[in-house]
Amino acid sequence: MNIVIAPDSFKECLSAQEVATAIARGWSKVAPNDELVEIPLADGGEGTTIALTTAAKGKLHQVSVTGPLGEPVHAHFGLINHGSTAIVEVAEASGLHHVPAEAREALKASSRGTGELILAALKHQPKALILGLGGSATTDGGAGILQALGARLLDHKGHDIPSGGIGLASMTHACLEPAIQRFLGVQIVVACDVTNPLLGPQGAAAIFGPQKGASIQEVAQLDDNLSHFARILETQGMDIASFPGSGAAGGIGGMAKGVLGARLQPGVNLVMEALQLEQYIRTADLVITAEGAIDAQSASGKTPAGVAALARSCGIPVIGLCGKLSGELSPLHDTGLTAAFSITPAPMALSEAYTNAEANLEQASEQLARLIHSISRQ
Incomplete structure (x- = not known):
């Protein structure tokens, strides 16, 4: 499979590159032969x-x-x-x-x-x-x-x-x-x-x-x-x-x-155009995006919404990973986001979530890869 990993940073926690690398590392545990393309993004904010x-x-x-x-x-x-x-x-x-x-x-x-x-x-x-x-x-x-x-x-x-x-x-x-x-x-x-x-x-x-x-x-x-x-x-x-x-x-x-x-x-949109993200998405089987929080505000110009809209125009499904998942997500789904998942495995203090964010991203990506490859074999 060809997977494009296009996340934003987890603010005050991980850079966009660190997020992309953690996702790729988790996915590779399950599917080492998949082609993974890491494209760290930003939406005008940090990075x-x-x-x-x-x-x-x-x-x-x-x-x-x-x-x-x-x-x-x-x-x-x-x-x-x-x-x-x-x-x-x-x-x-x-x-x-x-x-x-x-x-x-x-x-x-x-x-x-x-x-x-x-x-x-x-x-x-x-x-x-x-x-x-x-x-x-x-x-x-x-x-x-x-x-x-x-x-x-x-x-x-x-x-x-x-x-x-x-x-x-x-x-x-x-x-x-x-x-x-x-x-x-x-x-x-x-x-x-x-x-x-x-x-x-x-x-x-x-x-x-x-x-x-x-x-x-x-x-x-x-x-x-x-x-x-x-x-x-x-x-x-x-x-x-x-x-x-x-x-x-x-x-x-x-x-x-x-x-x-x-x-x-x-x-x-400006960053995606500069990084020529569309040419990578067009040949992908799946796109994974991520941000510290995915919620009702995400549809208003945030990275997950931008990635989802671009992927939708190319007919490619998009999964969103985040530390915090909350609010009404229908606008995001309407934009093109297939599904979103929190990487936090249990209730925890914010400081603990920050400390464990990289490991939690890796684990969530591994589990996602197991699910996707299981479905693809059926």
């Missing part, structure tokens, strides 16, 4: 820079930038197409994985480091910039990025507002032209991993705020602050809230399109 830069045989650059809560972190950007295209990923500079679970402060987390990473990439004078969203620790509407790029976000006294989503409440005026000018002659494409709006019950704060450390009260505060931010920018003729994906990465999606003029594109 996008490496996936795209590697696929295009580009060059990675490392710089030190400001982390989500102000600490220095090492982050990478990529240059491809002979330096004409830069790849910057929010998760590299402002990712949730930079902040331990017990130290997360959704109100204070800033995207400034991503802005600094963009500045470092722009020094190479690219003609295009791909901005990967997803996996962020921030809910500041991209305010930190704008500040790093030279914009002035001011309170009623003419002072710069504080960092993070909490600072948006005190903003009364924005001078955005310095940030906008930096992109003259540069086309911005945003690789977006969700379709959530900026505001409301499906918005950036409500859906993603809790995983970033926000309490119920803080979720409401962040949503109000983002709404305030959007209203001020609207007075300058800029819409950051009315379109799908505006809530991606804590509102960076809305800012990138509404302020910087970026074009939003499903991140997984």
